Amino acid sequence: VxxxxxxxxxxxxxxxxxxxxxxxxxxxxxxxxxxxxxxxxxxxxxxxxxxxxxxxxxxxxxxxxxxxxxxxxxxxxxxxxxxxxxxxxxxxxxxxxxxxxxxxxxxxxxxxxxxxxxxxxxxxxxxxxxxxxxxxxxxxxxxxxxxxxxxxxxxxxxxxxxxxxxxxxxxxxxLPGIFDDVHAADGRQVCRRHELYVSFQDLGWLDWVIAPQGYSAYYCEGECAFPLDSCMNATNHAILQSLVHLMKPEAVPKACCAPTKLSATSVLYYDSNNNVILKKHRNMVVKSCGCH
CATH class of the missing domain: 2.60.40 (Immunoglobulin-like)
Structure with a gap:
């Protein structure tokens, strides 16, 4: 109470x-x-x-x-x-x-x-x-x-x-350091979303992809160390895994930083019969990251 x-x-x-x-x-x-x-x-x-x-x-x-x-x-x-x-x-x-x-x-x-x-x-x-x-x-x-x-x-x-x-x-x-997005234990950044631009030209796909030329896909990277802050969007499993890791670090790894929400992207392209297709592809863009 x-x-x-x-x-x-x-x-x-x-x-x-x-x-x-x-x-x-x-x-x-x-x-x-x-x-x-x-x-x-x-x-x-x-x-x-x-x-x-x-x-x-x-x-x-x-x-x-x-x-x-x-x-x-x-x-x-x-x-x-x-x-x-x-x-x-x-x-x-x-x-x-x-x-x-x-x-x-x-x-x-x-x-x-x-x-x-x-x-x-x-x-x-x-x-x-x-x-x-x-x-x-x-x-x-x-x-x-x-x-x-x-x-x-x-x-x-x-x-x-x-x-x-x-x-x-x-x-x-x-208060110095309160809002730094690094983990106090080792100075590494906490789990969060990072910029990643995927260029279809660099992949050699422009012979069949019409548009777009590329898109911002993003990726997830960072530490998932206990205590897991609210900004890390940690699952209950990740919280427990982090606790067990503290007790048995040689047997159980830390939780992993991975996408928690993804969104779709529309791509205009030629199919195998040379038809022009506009299709929305699911799970192409990372919207948020979290500890799993």
Missing amino acids: EQDRDLFSPKPYWKEFRFDLTQVPAGEAVTAAEFRIYKSRGVPGHANSSLHISIYEVAAQHSNRESDLFLLDVQDLRAGTEGWLVFDVTAASNHWSVDQKYSLGLRLYVETDDGLSVDPGSAGLLGRRGPRSKQPFMVTFFRASPSPARVTRAAKPPRRRQPKKSNDLPHPNK
């Missing part, structure tokens, strides 16, 4: 989550962890505006002042974005696995380009009031655990929070 500071509360608005860790043996080493929350389209009419979503670990609580927060991850996206958002919360999970008394939860903030606080619910971020299939959850991978992945849902009611002293939050664009 999460706690909110919403439109009926003083700014800045936030949403907070706590997790039941009673089933996690103390002292296990965390290899990686991610927090997933579903975002709907939000308030109509602002689909093209930008939102900056920050997630913090609640590091300490105080009776006479605001809680200490530790920045974990930030995402910059369009307000009209819809789908699962994935945040790297490995650092927080490491703290919690050492001693569960440090498990004070995660706090999520939403801001505009101008630094104005936005109610997470109004921005389309679904919590426990959303459909069961779209409720937020956390996945943690333990190196020593017999089970490679654990899913922990928000369960415990959070403790009472004191009002935040200041409305100032670190703006995502001021």
Whole structure:
């Protein structure tokens, strides 16, 4: 169960989550962890505006002042974005696995380009009031655990929070490297679409292809390393394969970067009887890429 500071509360608005860790043996080493929350389209009419979503670990609580927060991850996206958002919360999970008394939860903030606080619910971020299939959850991978992945849902009611002293939050664009499309582990680019122009002349096909002379086919390339971000369009199988790869890299490869959506292209050409044919060929253009 999460706690909110919403439109009926003083700014800045936030949403907070706590997790039941009673089933996690103390002292296990965390290899990686991610927090997933579903975002709907939000308030109509602002689909093209930008939102900056920050997630913090609640590091300490105080009776006479605001809680200490530790920045974990930030995402910059369009307000009209819809789908699962994935945040790297490995650092927080490491703290919690050492001693569960440090498990004070995660706090999520939403801001505009101008630094104005936005109610997470109004921005389309679904919590426990959303459909069961779209409720937020956390996945943690333990190196020593017999089970490679654990899913922990928000369960415990959070403790009472004191009002935040200041409305100032670190703006995502001021954080170096947050929006670089490279994986932090090895500096390689993450899975994405790349330009590829196919020239029918270079292929020697212009003796039977009339038009076009060529077309942009694109191709997919990049790393599919855990944690798989929302921009990687990862399948559930790819997420699990990535987790198992962390445990047994010599036995199981990483997920592969491949097309997730393809579209057709029309080609005018001569057939074997020298008839002029206009045909739409399926699966000729890569529209999007993802980890499989």
